[in-house]
Each structure stands twice: as C-alpha cells, then as structure tokens.
Amino acid sequence: MISLLNITILTFKKMEPKLTKALYISSKKEQNEENFGHLSDQCICCGKPMKEGDKLYIHLNTIGEAINPDYVNEINCKELTGAESQGCFPIGNECAKKMLGFTFILK
Ligand SMILES: [Zn+2]
Numbered sequence: 471m472i473s474l475l476n477i478t479i480l481t482f483k484k485m486e487p488k489l490t491k492a493l494y495i496s497s498k499k500e501q502n503e504e505n506f507g508h509l510s511d512q513c514i515c516c517g518k519p520m521k522e523g524d525k526l527y528i529h530l531n532t533i534g535e536a537i538n539p540d541y542v543n544e545i546n547c548k549e550l551t552g553a554e555s556q557g558c559f560p561i562g563n564e565c566a567k568k569m570l571g572f573t574f575i576l577k
Contacts, residue, residue, distance in 0.1 A: 489542055490535040490551050493528070494568035515565035526566045526573040527558040536572045 494515050496502075502517030511520045514528060529537050531553040547555040558576060566573045 487538060487541050488571075489538050490531070491538075491569065491572055493530065493534055493536045494565060496565065511560055513562035513565050514559035515561055515568070518562055520560050520562060524560070524563050525575055526561050526563065527576045528561045528566075528569060528573050529558050530556045532556045536569055538572060539574045540571075 496516035499515065499517045502512075506512065506517060506519055509519055512518060513520060513524075514530070529539055529542070531537055531547055531551050532555070533553045534556075535551065535553070537547060537551055537555075542550050544555040544557075547553070561569065561573055
C-alpha cells in the first residue's frame, strides 16, 4: 500500500525536474587543450578529441550550465534557466557519466 504522503512526494518530484546542472570540468582540460589544441570535435569537459563512436552531446546555456534536454530547448531556455541557449557541444562517453540525464544523442 502506498501512503498519501508518498504520492505527494512523487508528484512533487515529477513537477520539479532538475533543469540545470553545473558542467563537470576535468582537471586535465587545460592540459589536454594544450596538447590537442582547439578542435571542432572535442569533449567540452576534458578537451580530449572525440573518439570514433562517441556521439553524445550536451546543451549549455550562456552562463555555462548544462540544461536538461527533456525539458529545456532553445526556445524556452531563457525562460526556464535564466540564460539563453549557447547550443550543443560534444561530450565524451567517460565525462558523460558525470552528467547523467543531461546528455543526449544528436539526431
Ligand atoms: Zn571528456
């Protein structure tokens, strides 16, 4: 049996999705950018070139927060997160593990 309190909590959670999350930045990012330079296809978190088969992306707003792709898009970004969309950036599979729920496959 589920108590009424549990239902209330579940409903509340459903209505209050986490819309933004601080972007994980690897301590190796600076070093990697120095080693590899600035590429068009490198992980936003650690600066490593994307590997064959890496196909995840993350959507950032202009203050550098990751935004929840299930709820926020380029049109409602300002309204929901307080800052405009900055677009989508590639993220490596390893770093993506630190940003669960905030990455997606670009179709
Ligand atoms: Zn990375």
